Amino acid sequence: MTTNNLKTNRIIQLAAYIAFFCLTIFYFWFFAGYIFYYQEKSMLFQTSVEYLFKHLNQPGGFLVWLGELQTAFYYYPLVGALVVSAEICLMALLIARIGERITTKTQFFIPFLAGAILVYLQTNYQFQTYNLLGILLQVFVFYLIVSFLKRKSSWIPILFFPGWYFLTGSFSFILMMMLLLHLFFSDEKYRWPKMAILILPTILFILISGELLFFESIGELLLYPYANQSTGNQQYLFFALFFAIAFLPALFNIRITLIQNLTIRKISVLQFTPFLIILVFGAINISKYEVKDKHYFEVEKLFYQQKFNEVIAYNEQHPSVNILTGFLNNIALAETGKLTDKLFSFPQSPDARTLFLPWELVGEVLKRGGYFYYSIGQINEAQRWAYEYMVMRGNTPEGIKMLIKTELINGNYRVVAKYISILKQTVFYRDEARRFESFLDNETAILNDSELGQKQRLKTSQDFFVLAENPQANIDLILAADSTNRIAVQYKFALLLLQKDFENVTRLLPLLKTAGFEKIPKNIEEAVVAYSLLNLGKYPEFEGFTVQPETVISFNKYYQIFQQNRNNKQQAEKALQEYRDTYWYHVFFR
């Protein structure tokens, strides 16, 4: 190869890596930044030595700890995009270098394909960081071994492999396989004893430690920390990559001469494969991109920040039929006093799951369902949901904040102090911990706080047993104890409106008065007007409220159009599009 060609090779190679790195950052930052938001909110890394030791109780725990450490920095999603992109590119580069060591030729296809697959896997928001780190560490250590450890020092990784297994768990089997194949293809004098020593002590370590030390089953000891769920249920692709990397020394020994010799103007065609891979996977990732995930997590982020008006505005701009989005949006509406004004401006679940999430111990519902109870002042129940989530899934930033807030409201300061001590051991939540600390033993400060004070005042004073499997039933119990609870009143009416219960909406109008409403909210007024004008029952007592004339005019117009199209429901629905956010449209078309 001429000097010019070598130079061209290097430039193309460099360009490919730069393009791969830049496009990966761009994708993870611009399209998929929510991945880092989700992952950061799914765990709570603590900086204490105790927390590290807790992870060292089984093989692979250290890798999980490392993954959590990295995830803590996803607090800034741009950092997440940068770090993950850099790691994936580093892995591609290391694979290329390993390939070069084995074949003495520049490698393009395998490194970029592996990198692109990792990018694809990482686009799933449930793909945990330790998976990426686990693979990267094996490749990195293998690279160090083949590059720097010769003769006697090459025994070091063989002898210490059980320790590496303890640190990185099942991911260490990638390195084991790479080493075995590397030895197999080498002409080393002691390759067979080395291979035996690599395998046998590790097997013995697993079996003996399984008997004597670890309570996990042998299957769990072999697999941990791998879990289908932590790959976002992408196990087939993940294992394909896992084994492809494990078998790298063998793959690099396969030579497809025809492709390798294919050149255009003396430049190998293989050099351009990275660009092809980037293009193909770029297209796949963009087509796979789930905008609804992005929207949901944006809503959740605004919700956690208590920016309720922004939650509503965002949902108005990006309407979503996602139940969880609707659930959080409804809380935002209730908190801002608009639930029964704008209920039908957003998609609602007919079974009321956008209003109340029924109790379940698994899945994502447990993480969020308690916010409804917090909103209406059922503090014990809100705490129970947060606590159960903590027991099942460990601490999360928002989970522990909910535990702190509910215990502060309940005045259990010594328990709060324990939760605060956990929050103080985090990287990015220390300021919040200090803020919470200022409320300890200070009921006045709690009452003066805009959020805690409001919830303290809303807190259910009369005791009853919570009906978590039937959350709507709790509303009646709360209102029986405190009919001035404006959030509970809104939820009561919202449920009746969803259930198309004209009669009870009308009958319960006095509740609005006791809860301090100055006018009848829009959706309730629509129900009342329809009920009155259609003579569906006893004429309602307006309790001093007046019905807006525009609502009456609007209903008459709606009814006229409806009557004109009554024989064709589809046509009527089309003709009444401008009434989509009204109770009348809900009654007839939902």
Next chain:
Amino acid sequence: MKKSNLISIIIAFTFFSACKSGPGESVTKVDGQPQIEPGYTGITIPVNIAPLNFIINEKGDSYAVTITSEAGESIEILSREGEIIIPEKKWKSLLKSAAGQEITYKVYVKNAGNWGEFEAFSNSVSKAPIPPYVIYRLLYPGYESWKEMSIMQRNLETFDEKAVIKNEVVDENCVNCHAVNQQNQANFMFHVRGSMGGTFFVSDGDLQKFNLKTAEMENGATYPRWHPSGKFVAFSSNKVVQQFHSSEQKKIEVSDLESSLLLYNVAGNNIQPIHFQNSDQFMDTYPEWSPDGKYLYFCRAKQIDKNYLYSDIRYNLYRTAFNAKTRSFSAEELVFNADTIGKSVSFPRVSPDGKQLIFTLHNYGCFPIWHKEADLWSINLEDFSTKPMAVNSDFTESYHSWSANGRWLIFSSKRDDGLSARPYIAYIDESGNAHKPFILPQKDPLFYSRFLKTFNIPEFSESDFSFLPGEIRKAAQKEAKPAKWSKQ
């Protein structure tokens, strides 16, 4: 030597010298005893207990403590942060020299270069040893779910803690209902729910799994108590419901909808109901044997109907005579009528000398661990007189267990934060009176201020019951031997 290295050495020497210099002759007296945590002042401790490490909650730049026995043996500890970590070997020697006497703690705090000496406090060292182990279940004081759960064994003479069983070994199922036979220390049992479930019995180190729920039983066997002979285990079989309070501090109410007593014959692997006349009109639970095995104590409430009010359910204390030969029981006898004072009884535990019984007294129901008002009471079994124990606090006290020598009582108390139960140990003197209790000592004196899990059902043990994970796995994977049902 380089100049910079010399300076570093001088700085390091000065620093360590400062750390190590304790109070000299010139100390100023400070009024009152120092604030320390845990509250280890004025307590009676066993001669073989692990060091009582503590933290001094007084402002200062340096701290020093001297602990002295009447025999003149002493330990000096210096600390910059106020954490007093007592050397284990010296502590053991000190306690040995002070058996039956007192040890005195002098606490010094340095402020602005001057040492202040607080009023000394002391501990009485009892010659009566405490059992070497305590077994408890560690779990989050949650409501419905669990993930990590384990039955742990702590060595009371050191800080060693080992898992008897962790639920990872049984598919993360619930592990519960551990029971040690205080009179026959080779007997131990625990229960596992779910796919690998069963009741595990340990006899002479052998671990075996049984299925005690026969087709005739509507509910499983729970709340086990070993007969002193080790030949029988009394259980209750309860149908439980749990409900969640919307606003009260106690959060959860756990109630029995029905319950009855059972007797398990270990050798015959058969289980029989314990019936009394009109048994179906009552709910019987929480069995407890007298140390001679001749009586079975239990708690009884009227059978509730469908429209029951949870706060009206009250349990009284009963007993029945047991004939071990015929495995038969006499008619029941009322021991303590708690209902008449508007209270309810649970967890009866008879002292090893059979002279007194300690129970938990609370306002209603049968599950006091969520009842803030729950306290420990004792009943003199000679004249049936009752009195509250001196160990109580404003928070829940329950799950108490006697040492085999009858001098020590371990119980759960939520006095720390109202949420997590902590094991407290109290000395019971020869007159049956309880002394000021102290919390189970930990190596890190701040341990309890961070630890979220609860210590559930602490029970003393003379034997080491920790198993190798492989042993438990093998036993758990085996098919449970089904118990046979036999009529009374």
